[in-house]
Amino acid sequence: MTTQTQSPSATAPLALVILAAGKGTRMKSDLHKVLHPVAGRPMLLHLMASAAQLAPARQVVVAGHGRDQLEKALGGSATIAVQEPQLGTGHAVQQAQGALDGFAGDVLILYGDVPFVRAQTMQAMLDRLHAADAPAVVVLGFRPDDALQYGRVIAEGDRVVKMVEHKDASEAERACTLCNSGLMAVKGGDLFALLAQVGNDNAQGEYYLTDIVNVANAAGKTCAVVVTDDPDEVAGINSRAELAQAEGRWQQRRRLAAMADGASLVAPETVWFSHDTVLGRDVTVEQNVVFGPGVTVADNVVIHAFCHLEGCTVESGVSVGPFARLRPGATLEQNSRVGNFVEVKNARLGAGAKANHLTYLGDADVGAGANIGAGTITCNYDGYFKYRTVIGERAFIGSNSALIAPVRIGADAIVAAGSAVSRDVSDGELRLVRAEQLVKPGWADRFHDAMKKKKAEGKK
Incomplete structure (x- = not known):
C-alpha cells in the first residue's frame, strides 16, 4: 500500500x-x-x-x-x-x-x-x-x-x-x-x-x-x-455463519503468529486463542487446547492435550494437563505441575508444587514443593461465602482428602489419605481424620445369602 x-x-x-x-x-x-x-x-x-x-x-x-x-x-x-x-x-x-x-x-x-x-x-x-x-x-x-x-x-x-x-x-x-x-x-x-x-x-x-x-x-x-x-x-460480519468464518480466519492468523514467535503447536488447527493470549518462547501446546481471555504463559511451558485455560498466569517450566482446567485467578509458579482432571481457581501453586490427579484447588495458596494427592479438594464455599485454604511448603496432602476452609496446613505437615480436615494443622504435624473402622466378620456373607433367597422367591 x-x-x-x-x-x-x-x-x-x-x-x-x-x-x-x-x-x-x-x-x-x-x-x-x-x-x-x-x-x-x-x-x-x-x-x-x-x-x-x-x-x-x-x-x-x-x-x-x-x-x-x-x-x-x-x-x-x-x-x-x-x-x-x-x-x-x-x-x-x-x-x-x-x-x-x-x-x-x-x-x-x-x-x-x-x-x-x-x-x-x-x-x-x-x-x-x-x-x-x-x-x-x-x-x-x-x-x-x-x-x-x-x-x-x-x-x-x-x-x-x-x-x-x-x-x-x-x-x-x-x-x-x-x-x-x-x-x-x-x-x-x-x-x-x-x-x-x-x-x-x-x-x-x-x-x-x-x-x-x-x-x-x-x-x-x-x-x-x-x-x-x-x-x-x-470483510463485514452479518450472520452467524460469517461470524464463524471470521473466527476461523482470526484463529488461523493467530496460530501462525504463535509459531512464528517460537511456540510449538502440535496440531495447530485444534488450538483456540483469545484476543489477549500471551505465549512465551519454547512453549509446547498439544492438541485441543482452548485459551480463554486473560492468559499469560511464560517460556518453556508444556500444555498437554484437552486443557482449558482462562484468566490465569503460568510461569516458566510448568506442565499443565492433560485434561486440566485453569480458571480465573490461577497462578502456577515456576516448575509446578497440574495433571489430568485437575481444576485450579483463584489459587496459587507455589514453585515445584504438584497436583497430579483428580484435584480441585479453589481459593487456595499452595506452598513451594507441596504435594497434593489424587482426589483432594479444598471445600471453599459454605453456600454463602468463600473461604481460603493455605497449604505450607513441602506439605503432603494424602489422596481423597477434604480441606474444609478456612484452614491452614503447616509447612512439612502430612494429612493422611481420606482425611476431612476442618482445623489448622501445625508445621511438621501428621493429621489423621477418619472414622473408626468397624469389622463384622461374616456379615457380608449372611447379607448376600439373604438377598439371593429373596430374589429367588420374587420378593423385594
Missing part, C-alpha cells in the same frame, strides 16, 4: 465515527450485532483497539436499537449518537455532527461490523488525505475474488472518478473489480458540508455516504482511493 508524500498537517487530531445502527436481523439474536465476540472480544472492541493505536481525540458510535447494550460495552469510552429512523449510511454519519461540533481535525468513518481493519491501513488513509493534492475524501477500496453486490469505485490511477452502488451501476461499471469497503477519511471541516448536499434519488431511496465523493468531484475537488492488499480485513 503506497501513499503520496504527506504534508505537515497529517498530525491533525483524529475523530472516529463508527456506524453501528444496523438491526442485524440476520444474526437472529437479542445481542447487538457488533457485540458478538470474535476470540473472546466483541467485534466493535476489536475495531476500537486497532484504532486506538492512532490515538483518536474523539470517538462517536452511531447506534439505532440496542443503545443500552452499547453504552454498557463501551463504558464511556465513546459518545453514542442515535440514528432513528435509519435512512442510509450518509444519514447515519450526519447524526455524529453534534458530537463533533467544533472539531476541525480528520475523521475516519468505520463500521462496527467490520472489525479487523488494521491500524496501518487507517493510517495510510490519513496519510493520503494529507498528500500534496489535498483530496477532499479518501476511500478504502479492495479487490475481492467475487465482486458480488459491492459498490464500485471507478478510478483513474488512485483518483476516484465516481462511486456507484451495485444496484445503481451500469453493466460497464459492474465490470470494474475495485470495490468500496465503505471506510472513508474526510477532513472534519468538509464532512458535514458534503453530507448536506447528498440526496436520496437512488434505487434504495437512502442517503448514501459514498455520494459525498460524487458531490466533491462535482465541485472540482479531488477524491482518492487507497487499496488494501488484504480483502479479509474489510
Whole structure:
C-alpha cells in the first residue's frame, strides 16, 4: 500500500465515527450485532483497539436499537449518537455532527461490523488525505475474488472518478473489480458540508455516504482511493455463519503468529486463542487446547492435550494437563505441575508444587514443593461465602482428602489419605481424620445369602 508524500498537517487530531445502527436481523439474536465476540472480544472492541493505536481525540458510535447494550460495552469510552429512523449510511454519519461540533481535525468513518481493519491501513488513509493534492475524501477500496453486490469505485490511477452502488451501476461499471469497503477519511471541516448536499434519488431511496465523493468531484475537488492488499480485513460480519468464518480466519492468523514467535503447536488447527493470549518462547501446546481471555504463559511451558485455560498466569517450566482446567485467578509458579482432571481457581501453586490427579484447588495458596494427592479438594464455599485454604511448603496432602476452609496446613505437615480436615494443622504435624473402622466378620456373607433367597422367591 503506497501513499503520496504527506504534508505537515497529517498530525491533525483524529475523530472516529463508527456506524453501528444496523438491526442485524440476520444474526437472529437479542445481542447487538457488533457485540458478538470474535476470540473472546466483541467485534466493535476489536475495531476500537486497532484504532486506538492512532490515538483518536474523539470517538462517536452511531447506534439505532440496542443503545443500552452499547453504552454498557463501551463504558464511556465513546459518545453514542442515535440514528432513528435509519435512512442510509450518509444519514447515519450526519447524526455524529453534534458530537463533533467544533472539531476541525480528520475523521475516519468505520463500521462496527467490520472489525479487523488494521491500524496501518487507517493510517495510510490519513496519510493520503494529507498528500500534496489535498483530496477532499479518501476511500478504502479492495479487490475481492467475487465482486458480488459491492459498490464500485471507478478510478483513474488512485483518483476516484465516481462511486456507484451495485444496484445503481451500469453493466460497464459492474465490470470494474475495485470495490468500496465503505471506510472513508474526510477532513472534519468538509464532512458535514458534503453530507448536506447528498440526496436520496437512488434505487434504495437512502442517503448514501459514498455520494459525498460524487458531490466533491462535482465541485472540482479531488477524491482518492487507497487499496488494501488484504480483502479479509474489510470483510463485514452479518450472520452467524460469517461470524464463524471470521473466527476461523482470526484463529488461523493467530496460530501462525504463535509459531512464528517460537511456540510449538502440535496440531495447530485444534488450538483456540483469545484476543489477549500471551505465549512465551519454547512453549509446547498439544492438541485441543482452548485459551480463554486473560492468559499469560511464560517460556518453556508444556500444555498437554484437552486443557482449558482462562484468566490465569503460568510461569516458566510448568506442565499443565492433560485434561486440566485453569480458571480465573490461577497462578502456577515456576516448575509446578497440574495433571489430568485437575481444576485450579483463584489459587496459587507455589514453585515445584504438584497436583497430579483428580484435584480441585479453589481459593487456595499452595506452598513451594507441596504435594497434593489424587482426589483432594479444598471445600471453599459454605453456600454463602468463600473461604481460603493455605497449604505450607513441602506439605503432603494424602489422596481423597477434604480441606474444609478456612484452614491452614503447616509447612512439612502430612494429612493422611481420606482425611476431612476442618482445623489448622501445625508445621511438621501428621493429621489423621477418619472414622473408626468397624469389622463384622461374616456379615457380608449372611447379607448376600439373604438377598439371593429373596430374589429367588420374587420378593423385594
